[in-house]
Amino acid sequence: MGQGEEIALRMVRMTKQFPGVLANDNITLELRAGEVLGLLGENGAGKTTLMNILYGLHQPDAGEIYVNGKKAEITSPRVALDLGIGMVHQQFMLVGNLTALENVILGIPPRHPPLLELDSNRARFKKLAKEYQILIDPSTPVWQLSVGDKQWLEILKQIFRDVNILVLDEPTAVLAPSQVQQLFKKIRQLTEEGGAVIFISHKLDEVLEVTDQITVLRDGHVIGTISTHEATPPKLAQMMVGRPVSSKRKPRPASETTKEVLVVEGLCCDDDRGIPALKNLSLTVHTGEIVGVAGVGGNGQKELAESIAGLRQTTKGTIRINGELLTGVIRDPSLLGYIPEERNRTGLVDSFGVEENLILKTFDTPSFTHRGILKWGAIRQAADNLIEAYDIKTPHSTIPVRHLSGGNQQRVVIARELNAGPALLVSSQPTRGLDLGAVEAVHNMLLQERSRGAAVLFISAELAEVMALSDRIVVMFKGEIMGELDAETADVSLIGELMLGHREVFAVGGGTS
Amino acid sequence: MSGRGTKSFLLSGARELLFSGARPLFAIALALLTSAGMILATDANPITAYAALLQGAVGNFVSIANTCVRATPLLLGGIGVALGLKAGLLNVGVEGQIYAGAAAATAVGLIALPVPPCVHLFLAVLAGFLGGLLWAVIPGYLRAYRGISEIVVTLMLNYVGFYFISWLVEYPGILAEKGAVFPQSPPILESAQLPVLIRGTSLHAGIILGVILALFFHLLLRYSPFGFRTRMVGENPEAARYAGVNVTRQILMVILLFGGMGGLAGTGEVLGLKLRLFDAFSGGVGYEAIAVALLANGKPLGVILSAFFFGALKAGANKMQIVTGIETSMALVVLALAVLFVIAIGFGERRLISRRRKRGKDQAAKETQAYGN
Numbered sequence: 007m008g009q010g011e012e013i014a015l016r017m018v019r020m021t022k023q024f025p026g027v028l029a030n031d032n033i034t035l036e037l038r039a040g041e042v043l044g045l046l047g048e049n050g051a052g053k054t055t056l057m058n059i060l061y062g063l064h065q066p067d068a069g070e071i072y073v074n075g076k077k078a079e080i081t082s083p084r085v086a087l088d089l090g091i092g093m094v095h096q097q098f099m100l101v102g103n104l105t106a107l108e109n110v111i112l113g114i115p116p117r118h119p120p121l122l123e124l125d126s127n128r129a130r131f132k133k134l135a136k137e138y139q140i141l142i143d144p145s146t147p148v149w150q151l152s153v154g155d156k157q158w159l160e161i162l163k164q165i166f167r168d169v170n171i172l173v174l175d176e177p178t179a180v181l182a183p184s185q186v187q188q189l190f191k192k193i194r195q196l197t198e199e200g201g202a203v204i205f206i207s208h209k210l211d212e213v214l215e216v217t218d219q220i221t222v223l224r225d226g227h228v229i230g231t232i233s234t235h236e237a238t239p240p241k242l243a244q245m246m247v248g249r250p251v252s253s254k255r256k257p258r259p260a261s262e263t264t265k266e267v268l269v270v271e272g273l274c275c276d277d278d279r280g281i282p283a284l285k286n287l288s289l290t291v292h293t294g295e296i297v298g299v300a301g302v303g304g305n306g307q308k309e310l311a312e313s314i315a316g317l318r319q320t321t322k323g324t325i326r327i328n329g330e331l332l333t334g335v336i337r338d339p340s341l342l343g344y345i346p347e348e349r350n351r352t353g354l355v356d357s358f359g360v361e362e363n364l365i366l367k368t369f370d371t372p373s374f375t376h377r378g379i380l381k382w383g384a385i386r387q388a389a390d391n392l393i394e395a396y397d398i399k400t401p402h403s404t405i406p407v408r409h410l411s412g413g414n415q416q417r418v419v420i421a422r423e424l425n426a427g428p429a430l431l432v433s434s435q436p437t438r439g440l441d442l443g444a445v446e447a448v449h450n451m452l453l454q455e456r457s458r459g460a461a462v463l464f465i466s467a468e469l470a471e472v473m474a475l476s477d478r479i480v481v482m483f484k485g486e487i488m489g490e491l492d493a494e495t496a497d498v499s500l501i502g503e504l505m506l507g508h509r510e511v512f513a514v515g516g517g518t519s
Numbered sequence: 520m521s522g523r524g525t526k527s528f529l530l531s532g533a534r535e536l537l538f539s540g541a542r543p544l545f546a547i548a549l550a551l552l553t554s555a556g557m558i559l560a561t562d563a564n565p566i567t568a569y570a571a572l573l574q575g576a577v578g579n580f581v582s583i584a585n586t587c588v589r590a591t592p593l594l595l596g597g598i599g600v601a602l603g604l605k606a607g608l609l610n611v612g613v614e615g616q617i618y619a620g621a622a623a624a625t626a627v628g629l630i631a632l633p634v635p636p637c638v639h640l641f642l643a644v645l646a647g648f649l650g651g652l653l654w655a656v657i658p659g660y661l662r663a664y665r666g667i668s669e670i671v672v673t674l675m676l677n678y679v680g681f682y683f684i685s686w687l688v689e690y691p692g693i694l695a696e697k698g699a700v701f702p703q704s705p706p707i708l709e710s711a712q713l714p715v716l717i718r719g720t721s722l723h724a725g726i727i728l729g730v731i732l733a734l735f736f737h738l739l740l741r742y743s744p745f746g747f748r749t750r751m752v753g754e755n756p757e758a759a760r761y762a763g764v765n766v767t768r769q770i771l772m773v774i775l776l777f778g779g780m781g782g783l784a785g786t787g788e789v790l791g792l793k794l795r796l797f798d799a800f801s802g803g804v805g806y807e808a809i810a811v812a813l814l815a816n817g818k819p820l821g822v823i824l825s826a827f828f829f830g831a832l833k834a835g836a837n838k839m840q841i842v843t844g845i846e847t848s849m850a851l852v853v854l855a856l857a858v859l860f861v862i863a864i865g866f867g868e869r870r871l872i873s874r875r876r877k878r879g880k881d882q883a884a885k886e887t888q889a890y891g892n
Contacts, residue, residue: 317761337763346761355755366751366762370744380742 013075014039014202015060015091015171020069022055029055030066031226037171042193042203044217044234046210048246048303048467052226053206054096057173061093062086073171087113092169094160096176100148107131107144110163134165138192154185161192172196173204178212179281190216210242210302210506222246243469243502246302255494256453256474261294263477267430267461268314273323275313283309285485286323291430291461296452298476298493299465302505306485307465308347311434314463315344327430337367343423345416347434347465353419356408360400361389363407364422396421397447413444420451431455434465449475469501483507543814543825546860554853563843575838576831582838584720588792590830592617592784592801594729596808597815597822598736599780603669604817605740606773607753612658612673614805615680616651616781617788622687623650624786625694625704625796628711636710643711644728644786651782652775654680659774663767669774677805685798694796703797713791723791728783729826736819749773784808807851810858829854 015037022030030052037043045053058064060071062080071078073089080086086093100109111127131144140158142151151159157177164172174193178186193203193216207213213220213234220237222229222245229245268291277283283306291297299307312318314325316335325332327341336342346352354363365374365385374385389403398417400410407415416436424431433452437445452475455462466472472479476493481504488504491497555565576586596613603610624647632639658672687694689702696705713723740746751759752769760766785801793800811829815821832854836847 315761335760335763344761351755352757352761355751355758357754358751362747366758369747375744378743380744380747382742 012039013037014041014073016072017056017060018070018072020056020059020071021067022052022059022064023067024055028226030059030069033069033223033226033228035221035228035231037202037204038219039170039202040197040200041219042197042205042217044213044220045204045206045223046213046220046242046246047223051223051246053223054175055226056223057093057175057204057206060086060091060173087167087169090168090170091173092164092167092171093173094157094164094175094177096179098156098160100156100159102149103147105145105147106142106151106159109148109159110144110166114167131162131166135162138162138165138195139188154181157181157185157189158192161189165196170200171202171204173206175206177205178207178209179279186212210239210246214239214242239506239508240499240502243302243505244498256449258453258477259457261456262459263292263295265293266290267293267328268463269324269326270310270314271324271326273310273313273320273325275309275318275320277306277309282321283485284313284320287485287487288323289463289480289487291463293429293459293461294456295477296456296462296464296475298472298479299463299482300469300472300479300501300505301467301482303467305482307467307482308434309485310482311344311347311432311463311465314430314432315342315346339367339423339426339428341429343426343428343431343460345419345423345431345433345436347438349415349419350408354407354415356415357406359404360393360398360407360410360418361385361403363418364389364392364403366422392421392425395425413440413447416440416444416448420448424451424455427458428460431460431462432465433462435467436464437466437468437471445471469498469505473498473501481505542864543816543821543857543861546814546864547828547857549860550853550856553856554849557852558843558845558849561845563845568839568843568845571842572832572835572839574835576835578838580717581720582834584717584722586827586831586834587726588721588723588830589833590826591723591725591729591787591791592804593808593811593829594726594733594822594826595784595787596781596805597811597826598729598733598819599777599784600809600812601815601817601819601822602736602740602749602773602780603777604812605753606749606770607756608662608770608773608777609670610673610774610777610781611670611809612655612676612778612805613781613784613808614801614803615673615677616654616778617785617801617805618677618680618684619654619785620647620651620779620782621785621789621796621800622684622694623647623653623782624711625707625789628707628790629694629705631708632710639708639710640713640790643707643790644783647782647786647790648779649782651785652779654782655774655778659771659778662774663771681799684796684800688796688798696795701797704795706795707790711790712794713787721792723787725787725791728787730823732780732783733819733823740819745772781805781808807854810854813858814854814861816861 013036018034020030020033033052033056035043045056047053055064059066060080062082062085065081071080073091078085078089080089101112104112107124107128110131111122116122128144135142140162142155142159142162148156148159177189181189193205196203205213205217214237217234219231220234220242221231222242224246268289270287270289273284273287274282275284287306287310289297299310301307309318313320314332316332327336350356355366365388368374369380373388374381386403392398393400393403396417398421399414407418410418436448436452440448449471452462452464464472464475473493473496479491479493479496479501481488481501483505484507488507488509491501551569555569558565558568575582577583596617599613599616600610624643627643627646632642634642654676657676658669661667661672662669685702686692688704689695690697690699694704696703713725716722716724740750748759748764748769751762751764752766756766759769784805788800789796807829811825812822814825832850836850839845839849840847
C-alpha cells in the first residue's frame with residue numbers, strides 16, 4: 007500500500023478554542039494517498055472538532071490546511087467538497103422522505119440547473135453501487151432503509167461526489183460485526199483506487215485492523231503518530247488513557263466489606279440510539295469498598311451508571327440496592343448518591359442558584375416544604391451549612407451555579423449527593439474537566455465515603471485514577487465486563503489488554519493478579 | 520485578591536438584576552422612539568400624538584377605566600403564556616382558549632339556575648376556566664405523551680376554536696339566539712355577569728381576578744414545590760428527570776393550567792364586557808397576550824405591568840386617531856416593536872456577557888502563564 011506516496015492532506019498546527027474548552031491544541035497530521043489514517047482518542051479528545059474543521063463546519067483559530075500540497079481555506083462544506091473532501095458523520099445526514107437517489111444527489115449542483123437529470127444520475131448510482139456491492143434500490147425512500155443500508159448510502163453519497171479524502175466519523179457505531187467487515191472491505195477498495203481515508207474511532211481493535219497509520223489524540227493534543235504494524239494494544243491504550251500509568255495507590259484503612267449493597271445481575275440496556283449498550287452485565291459492590299470501572303470511554307459505562315440511577319430503561323436483568331429491587335428514579339438521598347457524568351447537563355440546573363441546586367432532589371421533603379409551601383428560610387440555612395461544610399466557593403447562596411468554576415460546581419453536586427450519607431455512591435467521571443486541586447479533593451471525598459462504610463462505584467476513563475482509588479477493578483468493553491482484578495496487585499498491561507476486549511489474556515495471565 | 524473577585528462578582532450580579540428589570544422599560548422607550556420616527560414620517564407631530572394617547576389612556580376616570588378593561592384579557596391570557604414560558608413551553612393558543620372558555624362560561628351563564636347570583640357567577644367563571652383547560656387537553660396530551668410541538672397544536676386549534684364559536688352561535692347552534700339579526704347568543708343572565716366596579720364605565724371585576732391570579736402564580740412559582748418543578752423542567756428537563764421529577768406529567772399540568780387561564784380571559788370578556796357570545800368577539804386579543812407575556816419576560820408580576828401598558832396603548836389609540844389622524848393600529852406597532860427590542864436587548868446582553876467572560880478567561884490564562892514562567 008501507500009509507502010512514500012504523495013501527501014493528500016496536511017493539517018498543520020490546528021488550534022480551536024470553544025468557550026471553556028481548548029478542543030484542538032496545535033494539532034498536526036498527515037494523510038497519504040492510498041492510505042487509511044486512524045484517528046484514535048476518547049470522547050472529547052478533539053477528533054470530531056478537527057474533522058469538522060476539515061469539512062468547513064468550524065473555522066480554526068489558527069493553523070493551516072494543505073490539500074494535495076496546496077494551501078486551502080475551507081470556509082464551508084461546499085469548499086471542502088470542491089476540494090474532494092467528503093465526510094460521513096456520526097449521525098446520519100439523510101432526508102427520510104426522499105429516495106436513496108435523491109439523497110445522494112442532494113446538494114450537487116446539476117449541470118443544467120433546473121433539471122435534476124434523475125435518469126443519468128440513477129445510472130451512475132447503480133454503477134457505483136454495483137462496484138461497491140451496495141444493494142440499495144435508488145428509488146427506495148430512505149426511511150424504509152435499515153440502519154446498515156443508511157450507512158452504505160452515506161458512503162455511496164461520498165463516492166458519488168468523487169471524493170478522494172473521505173472522513174468516517176465512528177462509522178461502525180451503528181453496524182453489526184459482520185457489517186463492520188463489509189465496511190472494511192469498502193474502505194480498502196477506496197484506498198486501492200488511490201483515495202485516502204481518515205477513520206475515527208475509539209475502538210482499538212477496529213483501528214488496528216483497518217488502518218495504516220494511527221494518530222492518537224487526547225485532550226486536544228496529538229499524543230503521537232505510529233505506523234499500525236508497530237502498534238500494540240497496550241501501547242495505544244496507554245497513549246489514549248494518558249499520563250504514564252503509575253499505580254501510585256492512595257493509602258487507605260482496612261474496612262469491612264461484608265455486606266452487599268449494590269447487586270446487578272444480568273443487566274441489559276440500549277444506548278440512546280437503541281443499540282445494545284450493556285450485555286448481560288453482573289456486578290456487586292460491598293460496603294466500605296471502592297469498585298473502579300476501567301475502560302475506554304463509550305463502552306457502556308455511562309449507560310451502567312444511568313441504569314443504576316434509574317434514569318435509563320433496562321431491557322433485561324435486575325438491579326438491587328440494599329436488597330431492594332430498583333424500579334425507577336431513586337429519590338431517597340440516604341440510599342443513593344449519584345454524581346452524573348455531565349454535571350452541567352444532568353446534575354445541575356445552571357440558571358438556578360446554589361441553594362436551589364442543593365435541594366434539587368429534596369425540595370418537597372418535610373424539611374423544606376411545609377403544607378405545600380417551600381420554606382426558603384430553612385433552605386437557605388441548609389444551603390449555607392453545606393456551602394461551609396463542602397467548602398463551596400460562592401459569594402452567596404443565590405448566585406446561579408453557571409457563574410461558579412467547574413470545581414465548585416462539582417462541589418455543589420457532591421454536597422447534595424453525599425450530605426445524607428448514601429449507602430451507595432455512583433460516581434461517573436467525577437474529575438473530568440477539573441483542575442488538579444479539585445481532582446485531589448474529589449479523590450479524598452471518595453475515600454472518605456469508603457471509610458464511612460458506603461459502597462462506591464467509581465467510573466472513570468482515567469486508568470491511573472481508577473488504579474489509585476479502587477479496591478477492586480472491573481474492566482468494561484463493549485458493554486461487558488472483561489475481568490475483575492484486585493487493585494492492589496493489578497497489572498497495567500493486563501488491564502490494557504482487557505480494555506481492548508482481549509479476554510484470553512485474562513484466562514492465561516490472570517493468575518498474576 | 521479573592522476579596523476583590525467576590526466584590527466584582529456581586530457587582531456583576533446586581534448589574535444583571537438591574538438589566539433584567541430595566542430591559543422591558545428600555546425596550547418600551549426604544550419602541551416609542553422608533554414609532555415617533557414613523558409618526559414624523561406621516562407628517563404628524565409625535566409629541567402631540569403621544570400627548571393625545573396619554574390623555575386617552577389615563578386622562579380621566581373614564582379613560583383609566585377603559586385602559587383597565589382593555590388590559591383585563593391581556594392580563595389573564597398573558598399569565599397563561601408566562602406560566603408556559605417558565606416551563607419552557609410556548610403557548611400561542613390563547614385565542615382558541617379564549618373562545619373555548621367563553622363558550623363554556625356562556626353556556627352556564629345562560630341557564631337560570633336555582634342558586635344565589637354569586638354562586639351562579641362563580642359557576643360560570645369556573646366553567647370558563649374548565650372550558651379552556653379541556654381545550655388544552657389536546658395540545659397537553661400531544662406534547663407530553665407524543666412529543667408533538669405545543670406551538671403548532673395550540674396555534675392550529677385557534678382556528679378550530681374560532682369556527683367552533685361561529686357554529687355555536689349561528690342558528691340553529693345550541694347557543695344561538697333565535698331570530699337575531701347577527702349570529703350571537705342570547706344575553707348572559709344578570710346573575711352570571713361580572714359586577715361593574717365603577718358605575719357609568721364598563722370596568723368590571725375581571726381586572727381584580729387578573730391581578731389576584733398574577734400574584735397567585737407569582738407565589739406559586741416561587742413558593743410551591745409545583746412551581747419549583749415547573750421551573751426545573753423549563754430550565755433543564757434532563758436535570759429535572761435526574762432529580763426524580765415526572766417531566767411528562769409536569770408538562771401536561773402546566774399546559775392544562777395555561778389553557779384554563781386562556782379560558783378565564785375569554786370568560787372575563789363575555790361575562791363582564793360583551794355580555795353575550797358572538798362571532799370573532801375576541802378580535803385577536805389572544806395573540807396580543809403572547810406579546811404581553813414576552814414583554815414581561817415571562818414573569819407573572821411583570822405581566823400586570825405590560826398588560827396595563829398595552830391596555831393603555833389600545834385605549835389611548837382612539838384619542839390619538841381623533842386628534843392626529845394616526846391609525847389606531849399604531850398601538851400594535853409600538854407593542855410589536857417593544858417585544859422585538861426586548862428580545863434584541865436580551866440577545867445583546869448575552870453576547871456582552873460572554874465576551875466579557877471570555878476576556879476574563881484570557882486574562883486568567885495570561886496570569887497563569889506568567890506564573891508558569
